[in-house]
Amino acid sequence: MRIFDPHIHMTSRTTDDYEAMAAAGIRAVVEPSLWLGQPRTNPGSFADYFDSLVGWEPYRASQFGIRHHATIALNPKEANDPRCRPVLDLLPRYLNKDGVVAVGEIGYDSMTPEEDEAFSAQLALAVEYELPVVVHTPHRDKARGTKRTLDVVAESGIDPGMVTVDHLNEITVGLVRDSGCWMGFSIYPDTKMSPPRMVEILKEHGLERMLVNSAADWGRSDPLLTRKTADAMLAAGFSADDVDLVMWRNPVEFYAQSGRLDVSEIGEVEPTFEGSSIKRGGG
Amino acid sequence: MKPEQLRAALAGVPGEEWLTDALTRVAAESATIQRFFPAAGRRCGRAGLPGLSDWTADEAARALLLAALPAEEAATQVDSLYWHGDAAEKRAVLKALPLLPIGAAAVPLLHDAIRTNDTRLVSAALGPYARHLEPAMWRQAVLKCVFMEVPLSVVDGLTERADAELAAMLADLVAERRAAGRDIAADALDLLDKLTKEA
Numbered sequence: 419m420r421i422f423d424p425h426i427h428m429t430s431r432t433t434d435d436y437e438a439m440a441a442a443g444i445r446a447v448v449e450p451s452l453w454l455g456q457p458r459t460n461p462g463s464f465a466d467y468f469d470s471l472v473g474w475e476p477y478r479a480s481q482f483g484i485r486h487h488a489t490i491a492l493n494p495k496e497a498n499d500p501r502c503r504p505v506l507d508l509l510p511r512y513l514n515k516d517g518v519v520a521v522g523e524i525g526y527d528s529m530t531p532e533e534d535e536a537f538s539a540q541l542a543l544a545v546e547y548e549l550p551v552v553v554h555t556p557h558r559d560k561a562r563g564t565k566r567t568l569d570v571v572a573e574s575g576i577d578p579g580m581v582t583v584d585h586l587n588e589i590t591v592g593l594v595r596d597s598g599c600w601m602g603f604s605i606y607p608d609t610k611m612s613p614p615r616m617v618e619i620l621k622e623h624g625l626e627r628m629l630v631n632s633a634a635d636w637g638r639s640d641p642l643l644t645r646k647t648a649d650a651m652l653a654a655g656f657s658a659d660d661v662d663l664v665m666w667r668n669p670v671e672f673y674a675q676s677g678r679l680d681v682s683e684i685g686e687v688e689p690t691f692e693g694s695s696i697k698r699g700g701g
Numbered sequence: 702m703k704p705e706q707l708r709a710a711l712a713g714v715p716g717e718e719w720l721t722d723a724l725t726r727v728a729a730e731s732a733t734i735q736r737f738f739p740a741a742g743r744r745c746g747r748a749g750l751p752g753l754s755d756w757t758a759d760e761a762a763r764a765l766l767l768a769a770l771p772a773e774e775a776a777t778q779v780d781s782l783y784w785h786g787d788a789a790e791k792r793a794v795l796k797a798l799p800l801l802p803i804g805a806a807a808v809p810l811l812h813d814a815i816r817t818n819d820t821r822l823v824s825a826a827l828g829p830y831a832r833h834l835e836p837a838m839w840r841q842a843v844l845k846c847v848f849m850e851v852p853l854s855v856v857d858g859l860t861e862r863a864d865a866e867l868a869a870m871l872a873d874l875v876a877e878r879r880a881a882g883r884d885i886a887a888d889a890l891d892l893l894d895k896l897t898k899e900a
Contacts, residue, residue, distance in 0.1 A: 472787035477819050514739040515787050678743060 425631035497536035522552025604633035716744035763793035
Protein backbone atom coordinates (compact mmCIF):
# COMPACT_ATOMS: atom_id res chain seq x y z
CA MET A 419 0.00 0.00 0.00
CA ARG A 420 1.34 3.48 -0.88
CA ILE A 421 0.11 6.50 1.06
CA PHE A 422 0.50 10.25 0.50
CA ASP A 423 -0.40 12.32 3.56
CA PRO A 424 -1.47 15.64 2.01
CA HIS A 425 -1.43 17.56 5.31
CA ILE A 426 0.94 16.82 8.19
CA HIS A 427 3.21 19.04 10.30
CA MET A 428 6.41 16.98 10.43
CA THR A 429 8.40 19.79 12.06
CA SER A 430 6.61 18.77 15.27
CA ARG A 431 7.23 15.02 14.89
CA THR A 432 10.15 12.78 15.80
CA THR A 433 12.31 10.43 13.75
CA ASP A 434 10.40 7.55 15.41
CA ASP A 435 7.31 8.90 13.66
CA TYR A 436 9.12 9.02 10.31
CA GLU A 437 10.26 5.45 10.80
CA ALA A 438 6.75 4.21 11.70
CA MET A 439 5.21 6.18 8.81
CA ALA A 440 7.64 4.69 6.28
CA ALA A 441 6.88 1.19 7.64
CA ALA A 442 3.12 1.89 7.28
CA GLY A 443 3.52 2.75 3.57
CA ILE A 444 3.63 6.55 3.75
CA ARG A 445 5.95 7.62 0.92
CA ALA A 446 5.11 11.28 0.45
CA VAL A 447 3.88 14.12 2.65
CA VAL A 448 2.93 17.77 2.28
CA GLU A 449 3.56 20.05 5.25
CA PRO A 450 1.40 23.19 5.26
CA SER A 451 2.93 26.08 7.17
CA LEU A 452 0.94 26.74 10.31
CA TRP A 453 0.78 28.31 13.75
CA LEU A 454 3.34 26.72 16.07
CA GLY A 455 1.37 26.80 19.30
CA GLN A 456 3.59 29.60 20.60
CA PRO A 457 2.80 32.89 18.85
CA ARG A 458 5.62 34.42 16.78
CA THR A 459 6.43 38.08 17.18
CA ASN A 460 8.29 39.06 13.99
CA PRO A 461 8.66 38.12 10.31
CA GLY A 462 12.20 36.77 10.82
CA SER A 463 10.73 33.97 12.87
CA PHE A 464 8.60 32.99 9.88
CA ALA A 465 11.54 33.21 7.45
CA ASP A 466 13.47 30.69 9.56
CA TYR A 467 10.40 28.43 9.71
CA PHE A 468 9.80 28.62 5.95
CA ASP A 469 13.52 27.97 5.31
CA SER A 470 13.26 24.85 7.42
CA LEU A 471 10.22 23.69 5.39
CA VAL A 472 12.25 23.89 2.16
CA GLY A 473 15.58 22.85 3.71
CA TRP A 474 16.05 20.73 6.81
CA GLU A 475 12.64 19.03 6.97
CA PRO A 476 12.72 17.56 3.41
CA TYR A 477 16.23 16.32 4.19
CA ARG A 478 15.07 14.69 7.41
CA ALA A 479 12.16 13.03 5.56
CA SER A 480 14.48 11.82 2.78
CA GLN A 481 16.46 9.81 5.32
CA PHE A 482 13.38 7.61 5.67
CA GLY A 483 12.62 7.43 1.95
CA ILE A 484 9.74 9.92 2.30
CA ARG A 485 9.23 12.79 -0.17
CA HIS A 486 8.46 16.05 1.63
CA HIS A 487 6.90 19.17 0.07
CA ALA A 488 5.48 22.26 1.74
CA THR A 489 2.76 24.86 1.38
CA ILE A 490 3.65 28.41 2.40
CA ALA A 491 1.41 31.18 3.79
CA LEU A 492 0.66 33.50 6.66
CA ASN A 493 -1.79 31.39 8.67
CA PRO A 494 -5.21 32.81 9.64
CA LYS A 495 -4.55 33.01 13.39
CA GLU A 496 -1.32 35.00 13.10
CA ALA A 497 -2.74 37.16 10.30
CA ASN A 498 -4.47 38.98 13.18
CA ASP A 499 -1.17 40.07 14.77
CA PRO A 500 0.08 43.37 13.26
CA ARG A 501 3.67 42.33 14.07
CA CYS A 502 3.31 39.37 11.66
CA ARG A 503 1.62 41.15 8.76
CA PRO A 504 4.91 41.88 6.92
CA VAL A 505 5.16 38.11 6.42
CA LEU A 506 2.93 38.67 3.39
CA ASP A 507 5.87 40.48 1.75
CA LEU A 508 8.15 37.47 2.27
CA LEU A 509 5.85 35.03 0.50
CA PRO A 510 6.82 35.62 -3.17
CA ARG A 511 10.40 34.46 -2.45
CA TYR A 512 9.10 31.13 -1.12
CA LEU A 513 6.37 30.65 -3.72
CA ASN A 514 9.22 30.37 -6.28
CA LYS A 515 10.79 27.36 -4.55
CA ASP A 516 10.78 23.85 -6.04
CA GLY A 517 9.54 22.27 -2.79
CA VAL A 518 6.52 24.56 -2.47
CA VAL A 519 3.48 22.95 -4.07
CA ALA A 520 0.69 25.24 -2.82
CA VAL A 521 -0.26 28.37 -0.92
CA GLY A 522 -1.57 27.47 2.54
CA GLU A 523 -2.91 27.14 5.13
CA ILE A 524 -5.00 30.24 4.55
CA GLY A 525 -8.63 30.92 5.47
CA TYR A 526 -10.45 31.78 8.65
CA ASP A 527 -9.84 31.29 12.35
CA SER A 528 -12.13 33.88 14.00
CA MET A 529 -13.41 35.51 10.79
CA THR A 530 -11.99 38.98 11.51
CA PRO A 531 -11.46 41.78 8.93
CA GLU A 532 -7.69 41.15 9.20
CA GLU A 533 -8.22 37.50 8.27
CA ASP A 534 -10.40 38.58 5.35
CA GLU A 535 -7.64 40.77 3.99
CA ALA A 536 -4.87 38.16 4.35
CA PHE A 537 -7.09 35.45 2.84
CA SER A 538 -7.89 37.50 -0.30
CA ALA A 539 -4.31 38.71 -0.74
CA GLN A 540 -2.99 35.15 -0.60
CA LEU A 541 -5.63 33.78 -2.98
CA ALA A 542 -4.42 36.44 -5.42
CA LEU A 543 -0.82 35.23 -4.93
CA ALA A 544 -1.91 31.67 -5.71
CA VAL A 545 -3.43 32.84 -8.99
CA GLU A 546 -0.30 34.86 -9.82
CA TYR A 547 2.10 31.98 -9.08
CA GLU A 548 -0.25 29.35 -10.62
CA LEU A 549 -0.27 27.32 -7.42
CA PRO A 550 -3.01 25.29 -5.74
CA VAL A 551 -4.35 26.44 -2.37
CA VAL A 552 -5.00 24.68 0.94
CA VAL A 553 -7.78 26.39 2.88
CA HIS A 554 -8.27 25.78 6.59
CA THR A 555 -11.83 25.90 7.92
CA PRO A 556 -12.44 27.24 11.43
CA HIS A 557 -12.98 25.00 14.45
CA ARG A 558 -15.63 27.37 15.86
CA ASP A 559 -18.72 28.36 13.89
CA LYS A 560 -17.58 25.84 11.25
CA ALA A 561 -20.64 25.63 8.99
CA ARG A 562 -20.95 29.40 8.56
CA GLY A 563 -17.16 29.71 8.31
CA THR A 564 -17.12 27.16 5.50
CA LYS A 565 -19.89 28.97 3.58
CA ARG A 566 -18.05 32.26 3.88
CA THR A 567 -14.80 30.55 2.84
CA LEU A 568 -16.43 29.24 -0.35
CA ASP A 569 -17.81 32.71 -1.13
CA VAL A 570 -14.35 34.28 -0.82
CA VAL A 571 -12.81 31.52 -2.97
CA ALA A 572 -15.47 32.08 -5.66
CA GLU A 573 -14.94 35.86 -5.60
CA SER A 574 -11.18 35.44 -6.07
CA GLY A 575 -11.74 33.91 -9.51
CA ILE A 576 -9.43 30.94 -8.81
CA ASP A 577 -10.38 27.63 -10.44
CA PRO A 578 -12.15 25.59 -7.69
CA GLY A 579 -10.17 22.55 -8.90
CA MET A 580 -7.04 24.30 -7.58
CA VAL A 581 -8.49 24.57 -4.05
CA THR A 582 -8.70 22.11 -1.15
CA VAL A 583 -11.06 23.08 1.66
CA ASP A 584 -9.79 21.20 4.68
CA HIS A 585 -10.92 19.85 8.06
CA LEU A 586 -14.41 19.01 6.79
CA ASN A 587 -17.07 16.95 8.57
CA GLU A 588 -20.53 15.47 7.88
CA ILE A 589 -22.12 18.93 7.99
CA THR A 590 -19.71 20.78 5.68
CA VAL A 591 -18.77 18.13 3.09
CA GLY A 592 -21.82 18.68 0.85
CA LEU A 593 -21.24 22.41 0.48
CA VAL A 594 -17.67 21.90 -0.62
CA ARG A 595 -18.50 19.02 -2.98
CA ASP A 596 -21.02 21.24 -4.77
CA SER A 597 -18.46 24.07 -5.11
CA GLY A 598 -16.08 21.95 -7.21
CA CYS A 599 -13.27 22.35 -4.65
CA TRP A 600 -11.36 19.34 -3.30
CA MET A 601 -12.52 18.00 0.07
CA GLY A 602 -9.94 17.52 2.85
CA PHE A 603 -10.55 15.49 5.99
CA SER A 604 -8.26 15.49 9.01
CA ILE A 605 -8.47 12.23 10.92
CA TYR A 606 -7.82 12.83 14.61
CA PRO A 607 -7.69 10.52 17.63
CA ASP A 608 -10.82 12.06 19.18
CA THR A 609 -11.90 15.33 17.51
CA LYS A 610 -12.24 16.49 13.88
CA MET A 611 -12.90 13.11 12.17
CA SER A 612 -12.40 9.37 12.90
CA PRO A 613 -11.62 6.47 10.51
CA PRO A 614 -15.13 4.90 10.80
CA ARG A 615 -16.84 8.28 10.19
CA MET A 616 -14.50 8.88 7.23
CA VAL A 617 -15.47 5.55 5.70
CA GLU A 618 -19.16 6.48 6.00
CA ILE A 619 -18.51 9.82 4.26
CA LEU A 620 -16.69 8.06 1.41
CA LYS A 621 -19.62 5.65 1.03
CA GLU A 622 -22.08 8.52 0.82
CA HIS A 623 -20.11 11.08 -1.20
CA GLY A 624 -17.84 8.92 -3.37
CA LEU A 625 -14.07 9.03 -3.84
CA GLU A 626 -13.68 11.83 -6.35
CA ARG A 627 -11.79 14.95 -5.10
CA MET A 628 -11.47 13.34 -1.65
CA LEU A 629 -8.27 13.88 0.38
CA VAL A 630 -7.59 12.17 3.70
CA ASN A 631 -4.89 13.53 6.01
CA SER A 632 -3.67 13.10 9.58
CA ALA A 633 -2.94 16.82 10.14
CA ALA A 634 -0.63 15.48 12.85
CA ASP A 635 1.13 18.33 14.65
CA TRP A 636 2.28 19.32 18.14
CA GLY A 637 -1.14 18.57 19.63
CA ARG A 638 -2.64 15.20 20.42
CA SER A 639 -2.62 13.57 16.99
CA ASP A 640 -1.46 10.42 15.21
CA PRO A 641 0.64 10.38 11.98
CA LEU A 642 -0.55 6.82 11.22
CA LEU A 643 -4.25 7.68 10.98
CA THR A 644 -4.05 7.79 7.17
CA ARG A 645 -3.00 4.12 7.23
CA LYS A 646 -5.66 3.27 9.83
CA THR A 647 -8.30 4.91 7.63
CA ALA A 648 -7.04 2.94 4.60
CA ASP A 649 -7.37 -0.26 6.64
CA ALA A 650 -10.88 0.76 7.72
CA MET A 651 -11.79 1.32 4.03
CA LEU A 652 -10.60 -2.20 3.13
CA ALA A 653 -12.50 -3.68 6.10
CA ALA A 654 -15.66 -1.90 4.91
CA GLY A 655 -15.40 -3.48 1.45
CA PHE A 656 -13.58 -0.82 -0.58
CA SER A 657 -11.07 -2.31 -3.04
CA ALA A 658 -7.29 -1.88 -2.95
CA ASP A 659 -7.67 0.34 -6.02
CA ASP A 660 -10.20 2.55 -4.19
CA VAL A 661 -7.72 2.93 -1.35
CA ASP A 662 -4.92 3.77 -3.80
CA LEU A 663 -7.13 6.42 -5.43
CA VAL A 664 -7.95 8.19 -2.16
CA MET A 665 -4.60 7.72 -0.42
CA TRP A 666 -2.23 8.25 -3.36
CA ARG A 667 -3.62 9.23 -6.76
CA ASN A 668 -5.95 11.97 -5.46
CA PRO A 669 -3.30 13.93 -3.52
CA VAL A 670 -0.80 13.43 -6.37
CA GLU A 671 -3.34 14.84 -8.85
CA PHE A 672 -4.14 17.81 -6.63
CA TYR A 673 -0.58 18.89 -5.84
CA ALA A 674 0.81 17.98 -9.29
CA GLN A 675 -1.15 21.02 -10.52
CA SER A 676 1.76 23.05 -9.11
CA GLY A 677 4.06 21.55 -11.76
CA ARG A 678 6.58 20.94 -8.96
CA LEU A 679 5.55 17.70 -7.28
CA ASP A 680 8.28 15.05 -7.23
CA VAL A 681 7.17 11.65 -5.93
CA SER A 682 9.97 9.62 -7.50
CA GLU A 683 11.69 7.18 -5.18
CA ILE A 684 14.38 8.84 -3.09
CA GLY A 685 17.09 6.27 -3.87
CA GLU A 686 16.93 7.11 -7.56
CA VAL A 687 17.88 10.72 -6.95
CA GLU A 688 20.31 10.71 -4.03
CA PRO A 689 22.00 7.33 -4.04
CA THR A 690 25.10 8.64 -2.31
CA PHE A 691 23.31 9.76 0.82
CA GLU A 692 20.65 7.13 1.16
CA GLY A 693 20.53 6.14 4.80
CA SER A 694 18.28 5.22 7.64
CA SER A 695 19.29 7.65 10.32
CA ILE A 696 19.79 11.36 10.86
CA LYS A 697 23.53 11.75 11.03
CA ARG A 698 24.87 13.79 13.91
CA GLY A 699 28.03 15.77 13.27
CA GLY A 700 29.06 16.21 16.86
CA GLY A 701 28.10 19.86 16.83
CA MET B 702 35.56 22.66 -13.60
CA LYS B 703 34.97 25.34 -16.22
CA PRO B 704 31.64 26.95 -17.24
CA GLU B 705 32.19 25.70 -20.80
CA GLN B 706 32.31 22.10 -19.56
CA LEU B 707 29.04 22.55 -17.68
CA ARG B 708 27.45 24.16 -20.70
CA ALA B 709 28.54 21.31 -22.96
CA ALA B 710 27.24 18.71 -20.51
CA LEU B 711 23.85 20.44 -20.48
CA ALA B 712 23.42 20.08 -24.26
CA GLY B 713 20.06 18.50 -24.97
CA VAL B 714 18.54 18.84 -21.48
CA PRO B 715 14.95 20.08 -21.28
CA GLY B 716 14.88 23.84 -20.88
CA GLU B 717 18.11 24.46 -22.79
CA GLU B 718 16.48 27.35 -24.66
CA TRP B 719 15.14 28.77 -21.41
CA LEU B 720 18.66 28.61 -19.96
CA THR B 721 20.23 30.37 -22.96
CA ASP B 722 17.73 33.20 -22.64
CA ALA B 723 18.17 33.38 -18.85
CA LEU B 724 21.97 33.60 -19.16
CA THR B 725 21.69 36.53 -21.56
CA ARG B 726 19.29 38.36 -19.29
CA VAL B 727 21.34 37.76 -16.14
CA ALA B 728 24.44 39.11 -17.88
CA ALA B 729 22.50 42.25 -18.84
CA GLU B 730 20.61 42.75 -15.56
CA SER B 731 21.92 40.89 -12.52
CA ALA B 732 18.74 41.17 -10.40
CA THR B 733 16.85 38.89 -12.82
CA ILE B 734 18.84 35.95 -11.43
CA GLN B 735 16.60 36.00 -8.33
CA ARG B 736 13.73 34.73 -10.46
CA PHE B 737 15.65 32.33 -12.71
CA PHE B 738 17.77 30.65 -10.04
CA PRO B 739 14.94 28.93 -8.07
CA ALA B 740 13.23 27.84 -11.33
CA ALA B 741 16.29 26.05 -12.79
CA GLY B 742 15.34 22.61 -11.40
CA ARG B 743 11.83 22.77 -12.85
CA ARG B 744 13.15 23.95 -16.21
CA CYS B 745 16.27 21.85 -16.72
CA GLY B 746 15.48 18.80 -14.56
CA ARG B 747 17.56 17.26 -11.77
CA ALA B 748 19.15 14.30 -13.53
CA GLY B 749 22.85 13.50 -13.27
CA LEU B 750 24.87 14.81 -16.21
CA PRO B 751 26.53 12.33 -18.55
CA GLY B 752 30.30 12.67 -18.27
CA LEU B 753 30.11 14.88 -15.15
CA SER B 754 29.15 12.42 -12.47
CA ASP B 755 29.36 14.95 -9.62
CA TRP B 756 26.90 17.41 -11.19
CA THR B 757 23.14 17.35 -11.71
CA ALA B 758 21.39 19.39 -14.41
CA ASP B 759 19.87 21.87 -11.94
CA GLU B 760 23.22 22.43 -10.21
CA ALA B 761 25.01 23.00 -13.51
CA ALA B 762 22.31 25.39 -14.77
CA ARG B 763 22.45 27.34 -11.50
CA ALA B 764 26.25 27.48 -11.59
CA LEU B 765 26.10 28.87 -15.14
CA LEU B 766 23.58 31.52 -14.07
CA LEU B 767 25.99 32.61 -11.32
CA ALA B 768 28.93 32.60 -13.71
CA ALA B 769 26.95 34.84 -16.07
CA LEU B 770 26.64 37.62 -13.46
CA PRO B 771 28.60 40.83 -14.12
CA ALA B 772 31.79 40.42 -12.04
CA GLU B 773 31.24 43.49 -9.84
CA GLU B 774 27.78 42.27 -8.77
CA ALA B 775 28.56 38.57 -8.35
CA ALA B 776 29.43 38.60 -4.64
CA THR B 777 26.23 40.41 -3.60
CA GLN B 778 23.92 38.19 -5.65
CA VAL B 779 25.71 35.00 -4.55
CA ASP B 780 25.25 36.00 -0.92
CA SER B 781 21.57 36.74 -1.34
CA LEU B 782 20.85 33.54 -3.30
CA TYR B 783 22.60 31.41 -0.70
CA TRP B 784 20.95 32.95 2.35
CA HIS B 785 17.51 32.82 0.74
CA GLY B 786 17.99 29.45 -0.94
CA ASP B 787 16.44 26.07 -0.27
CA ALA B 788 18.85 23.17 0.29
CA ALA B 789 19.33 22.40 -3.43
CA GLU B 790 19.92 26.09 -4.25
CA LYS B 791 22.46 26.40 -1.41
CA ARG B 792 24.28 23.33 -2.66
CA ALA B 793 24.42 24.76 -6.18
CA VAL B 794 25.86 28.04 -4.88
CA LEU B 795 28.54 26.18 -2.91
CA LYS B 796 29.52 24.07 -5.91
CA ALA B 797 29.70 27.12 -8.17
CA LEU B 798 31.99 29.19 -5.90
CA PRO B 799 35.29 28.13 -7.55
CA LEU B 800 33.95 29.39 -10.90
CA LEU B 801 33.21 32.91 -9.68
CA PRO B 802 35.33 36.11 -9.58
CA ILE B 803 34.69 36.73 -5.88
CA GLY B 804 38.00 35.94 -4.16
CA ALA B 805 37.48 34.77 -0.60
CA ALA B 806 34.26 36.80 -0.13
CA ALA B 807 32.05 33.69 0.21
CA VAL B 808 33.93 32.03 3.07
CA PRO B 809 31.08 32.86 5.52
CA LEU B 810 28.80 30.69 3.34
CA LEU B 811 31.16 27.74 3.83
CA HIS B 812 31.04 28.31 7.60
CA ASP B 813 27.24 28.19 7.49
CA ALA B 814 27.15 25.04 5.37
CA ILE B 815 29.65 23.27 7.63
CA ARG B 816 27.51 24.12 10.69
CA THR B 817 24.48 22.31 9.18
CA ASN B 818 23.74 18.63 9.65
CA ASP B 819 22.82 18.21 6.00
CA THR B 820 25.46 15.95 4.42
CA ARG B 821 24.80 17.41 0.96
CA LEU B 822 25.75 20.91 2.17
CA VAL B 823 28.75 19.85 4.23
CA SER B 824 30.10 17.90 1.21
CA ALA B 825 29.56 20.78 -1.19
CA ALA B 826 31.44 23.13 1.16
CA LEU B 827 34.59 21.04 0.88
CA GLY B 828 35.21 21.41 -2.85
CA PRO B 829 38.07 23.44 -4.39
CA TYR B 830 36.80 26.74 -2.90
CA ALA B 831 37.60 25.37 0.59
CA ARG B 832 41.21 26.40 -0.07
CA HIS B 833 40.05 29.76 1.33
CA LEU B 834 39.02 28.14 4.63
CA GLU B 835 41.33 28.75 7.56
CA PRO B 836 43.10 25.53 8.67
CA ALA B 837 41.24 25.10 11.99
CA MET B 838 37.80 25.24 10.33
CA TRP B 839 38.94 23.01 7.47
CA ARG B 840 40.13 20.31 9.94
CA GLN B 841 36.84 20.54 11.86
CA ALA B 842 34.95 20.07 8.60
CA VAL B 843 36.99 17.02 7.62
CA LEU B 844 36.38 15.50 11.06
CA LYS B 845 32.68 16.28 10.73
CA CYS B 846 32.60 14.28 7.49
CA VAL B 847 33.93 11.28 9.42
CA PHE B 848 31.19 11.77 12.05
CA MET B 849 28.49 12.06 9.38
CA GLU B 850 29.80 9.09 7.40
CA VAL B 851 30.41 11.31 4.38
CA PRO B 852 33.11 9.71 2.19
CA LEU B 853 36.36 11.68 2.46
CA SER B 854 36.63 11.60 -1.34
CA VAL B 855 34.39 14.73 -1.29
CA VAL B 856 37.24 16.73 0.29
CA ASP B 857 39.21 18.49 -2.42
CA GLY B 858 42.99 18.36 -1.93
CA LEU B 859 42.67 16.16 1.17
CA THR B 860 46.08 14.50 1.09
CA GLU B 861 47.93 17.72 0.24
CA ARG B 862 46.33 19.68 3.06
CA ALA B 863 46.04 17.06 5.81
CA ASP B 864 48.56 17.86 8.55
CA ALA B 865 49.83 16.63 11.91
CA GLU B 866 47.05 18.47 13.76
CA LEU B 867 44.38 16.65 11.72
CA ALA B 868 46.21 13.39 12.38
CA ALA B 869 46.09 14.06 16.13
CA MET B 870 42.35 14.80 15.95
CA LEU B 871 41.70 11.63 13.94
CA ALA B 872 43.78 9.53 16.33
CA ASP B 873 41.71 10.82 19.28
CA LEU B 874 38.51 10.00 17.46
CA VAL B 875 39.69 6.50 16.63
CA ALA B 876 40.67 5.94 20.30
CA GLU B 877 37.26 7.20 21.44
CA ARG B 878 35.41 4.94 19.02
CA ARG B 879 37.49 1.89 19.94
CA ALA B 880 36.89 2.53 23.65
CA ALA B 881 33.16 2.52 22.89
CA GLY B 882 33.41 -0.64 20.80
CA ARG B 883 32.26 1.27 17.70
CA ASP B 884 33.51 1.24 14.12
CA ILE B 885 35.03 4.06 12.13
CA ALA B 886 35.03 4.50 8.37
CA ALA B 887 37.86 2.78 6.52
CA ASP B 888 38.81 5.94 4.59
CA ALA B 889 39.42 7.78 7.89
CA LEU B 890 41.66 4.97 9.13
CA ASP B 891 43.55 4.98 5.82
CA LEU B 892 44.12 8.71 6.08
CA LEU B 893 45.35 8.42 9.67
CA ASP B 894 47.65 5.60 8.68
CA LYS B 895 49.11 7.65 5.85
CA LEU B 896 49.63 10.73 8.02
CA THR B 897 51.24 8.68 10.77
CA LYS B 898 53.69 7.11 8.34
CA GLU B 899 54.63 10.50 6.93
CA ALA B 900 55.35 11.89 10.38
